[in-house]
Each structure stands twice: as structure tokens, then as C-alpha cells.
Amino acid sequence: MWSEVVSANSNPVVGRRGLILILSSPSGAGKTTLTRNLVDDKAGVLSISVTTRPKRPSEIEGRHYYFIDKDEFIAMRERDELLEWAEVHGNFYGTPRKPVERTLAAGQDMVFDIDYQGTRQVRQKLPNDVVTVFVLPPSFKELKARLERRAEDPPEVIAKRLVNARVEMERWVEYDYVIVNEDLSVSYQSLKAIQAAERLKRDRLVGLPEFVQGLLSENLD
Numbered sequence: 710m711w712s713e714v715v716s717a718n719s720n721p722v723v724g725r726r727g728l729i730l731i732l733s734s735p736s737g738a739g740k741t742t743l744t745r746n747l748v749d750d751k752a753g754v755l756s757i758s759v760t761t762r763p764k765r766p767s768e769i770e771g772r773h774y775y776f777i778d779k780d781e782f783i784a785m786r787e788r789d790e791l792l793e794w795a796e797v798h799g800n801f802y803g804t805p806r807k808p809v810e811r812t813l814a815a816g817q818d819m820v821f822d823i824d825y826q827g828t829r830q831v832r833q834k835l836p837n838d839v840v841t842v843f844v845l846p847p848s849f850k851e852l853k854a855r856l857e858r859r860a861e862d863p864p865e866v867i868a869k870r871l872v873n874a875r876v877e878m879e880r881w882v883e884y885d886y887v888i889v890n891e892d893l894s895v896s897y898q899s900l901k902a903i904q905a906a907e908r909l910k911r912d913r914l915v916g917l918p919e920f921v922q923g924l925l926s927e928n929l930d
């Protein structure tokens with residue numbers, strides 16, 4: 710979980726611990742879009758979840774999710790292969806543990822797109838390594854419009870997600886940061902700013918006391 714000097718760190722003289730950036734939101738607010746932008750910019754490694762949900766037309770196995778059946782999900786859970794898991798909108802979702810451990814051990818940051826139940830579990834297990842961001846839509850009307858425009862889910866699924874959105878939105882108080890995603894590029898800039906600041910947190914930097922000691926012992930003569 711500790712990195713040596715990492716290039717993503719804007720202070721290259723000290724090392725940094727890897728962190729997990731978690732994005733949650735009601736369905737359709739835009740967390741997947743923001744997460745994918747970060748990953749495309751190589752600002753973190755995406756955690757690919759397993760799910761029992763049916764694959765959407767545009768989704769690719771192993772890129773968006775690993776699509777598994779319920780028996781396989783239960784077996785993974787019983788073998789303790791999931792860092793966290795939850796039932797969301799009537800389907801099971803979980804974060805495979807091994808890739809997370811491997812990535813953090815290599816000193817890289819991770820990005821999670823998971824719900825509030827999973828966020829609680831990860832925060833409890835790795836309290837010092839998690840930064841949480843809740844994404845809100847600018848209005849409920851726009852949330853509905855985005856789900857309809859996305860056109861990836863049948864009407865009854867959209868209706869169910871809109872009902873669940875009211876419960877999910879109340880969880881914003883549990884998160885470190887909140888982004889109201891009106892303009893996507895503004896929201897993305899906010900997300901990058903959060904990540905940049907969190908990467909510089911004093912207790913994430915390794916070797917800082919030694920570095921400062923070295924500074925203080927420098928002789929200018």
C-alpha cells in the first residue's frame with residue numbers, strides 16, 4: 710500500500726501511499742462517465758466489479774464488469790474474494806479483492822464506482838486509504854432525462870432506479886466531497902482538484918521527515 714517515488718505525485722522527492730477514490734451517486738447522475746474520464750487520463754486504475762446484472766447492449770465483459778451468475782457470486786463471497794459487496798436495484802455487485810491489493814501494493818491509485826453500502830465497507834476496512842465523492846444531478850428532472858437519453862435500460866428498470874435514487878441521494882452526508890454534476894467538464898475539473906489535493910495530504914507522503922531533516926541539515930557555506 711506504500712509507493713516509492715511515484716510519477717503521479719507532484720512532489721517527486723518523497724514517496725506517497727496509493728489511495729482509493731470512490732465515486733457514488735444515484736443512477737444516471739454521471740459517476741461512471743467521470744470515473745471513465747479519470748481512467749482514460751491515466752489518473753487511476755479502475756476497479757472492475759463483478760455483477761449478476763444482465764449486460765447492457767454497449768457493455769463489454771471485463772471492461773465494464775465481469776458478468777457472473779448468482780451461484781458464482783455467492784461462491785466468491787464465501788471464499789472471501791470480495792473486498793465489499795451489495796445488492797443494488799435487485800442485483801448483486803462486488804469488488805474483487807485481489808486486483809485492489811495488487812494495484813495498491815504497486816503504489817498506484819484506484820478508482821471505484823460503487824454504491825453507498827459498499828463505500829461504508831471499504832471505508833471501514835481501509836480508513837486511511839479512501840477518499841469518497843458523491844455525485845448529485847442538478848435536478849431530478851435532469852436525472853430522469855439522462856437515464857432516458859442513455860437508453861440502455863428498459864422503462865421499468867429506469868422507473869425502479871428513480872425510486873431508489875431518493876434513498877441513495879440521502880447518503881450524500883457520508884461522503885468527503887460532493888459534486889453537483891451539471892456541466893461535465895466543470896465536474897471533471899473538480900474531481901481532478903480533489904484528487905490532486907488528496908495526493909498531497911501530509912499523512913499520505915512517505916519519507917517526509919527524512920526529507921525535511923535533510924533540508925535542515927543543508928549547509929549553505
Ligand SMILES: Nc1ncnc2c1ncn2[C@@H]1O[C@H](COP(=O)(O)OP(=O)(O)OP(=O)(O)O)[C@@H](O)[C@H]1O
Nearest residue numbers: 734736737738739740741742855859890891892893
Ligand atoms: N454533466 C452531464 N450533462 C449531461 N449528460 C451527462 C452529464 N454527465 C453524464 N451525462 C450522461 O448521463 C448519462 C448517465 O451517466 P452515467 O452512465 O455516467 O451515470 P451513472 O451515475 O454512472 O449511472 P449508473 O449508476 O446507472 O451506471 C450518460 O448518458 C452520460 O453520458
Ligand SMILES: Nc1nc2c(ncn2[C@@H]2O[C@H](COP(=O)(O)O)[C@@H](O)[C@H]2O)c(=O)[nH]1
Nearest residue numbers: 758794795797802803804822823824826827
Ligand atoms: N457496492 C457496490 N456497488 C457497485 C459495484 N459496482 C457497481 N456498483 C453500483 O451499482 C449501481 C448500479 O450500477 P449499474 O452499472 O447497474 O448502473 C451503481 O450505484 C454502482 O455504483 C460494486 O462492486 N459494489
